[in-house]
Ligand SMILES: Nc1ncnc2c1ncn2[C@@H]1O[C@H](COP(=O)(O)OP(=O)(O)O)[C@@H](O)[C@H]1O
Ligand SMILES: O=C(O)C1=C[C@@H](OP(=O)(O)O)[C@@H](O)[C@H](O)C1
């Protein structure tokens with residue numbers, strides 16, 4: 001398992017821990033932030049935005065926040081700073097985003113790789129894993145040019161190897177697992193809402 005930046009960032013106290021009062025504020029039952037995790041193409045950005053609209057909550061997308069801060073697309077951050085540079089920025093941005101109360105946050109597919117990130121996600125809200133099978137992921141992403149990790153000769157193989165590496169982490173971190181299939185996005189969003197109500201994540 002790749003593990004970026006775990007002890008490094010924590011020990012240097014770049015990430016300051018939340019106070020008990022802040023934590024208590026974030027963890028009110030039924031009002032917790034919802035953090036969407038899952039593979040590229042799982043629908044975190046798309047379903048997250050819809051979910052936030054339905055719930056009248058603020059929506060953040062970690063990649064979009066990074067792009068806004070850096071003024072360039074994710075692919076350019078990868079070009080200039082490599083994946084390690086991107087991951088470092090991702091951790092710092094996640095720390096900022098996950099302190100906001102009652103938000104819906106779409107993470108990037110690799111945001112779960114760093115131990116520091118997993119800690120923040122687990123501690124500060126409800127983690128929802130959006131799962132999709134490999135064929136569905138490939139179908140959704142085959143024409144995509146914005147994801148640097150898929151710009152290879154064989155993107156299908158890359159998806160398979162990333163999924164094999166990450167699936168156990170997604171599973172382990174998730175409070176809720178939601179299967180996305182071939183249903184249209186607006187229906188999937190309704191189903192996700194129902195599941196979150198059933199599981200008392202939202203009221
Ligand atoms: N449940 C879904 N059913 C069908 N297509 C979807 C679904 N969720 C997302 N998509 C499509 O897949 C692509 C990738 O979705 P996106 O939300 O960017 O995924 P992620 O943020 O998880 O990488 C987009 O073209 C989106 O419209
Ligand atoms: O899986 C990954 O490592 C990545 C996923 C992307 O986000 P999405 O999951 O929203 O595509 C983006 O953060 C970057 O290209 C790296």
Ligand SMILES: [Mg+2]
Nearest residue numbers: 044045106107
């Ligand atoms: Mg996304």
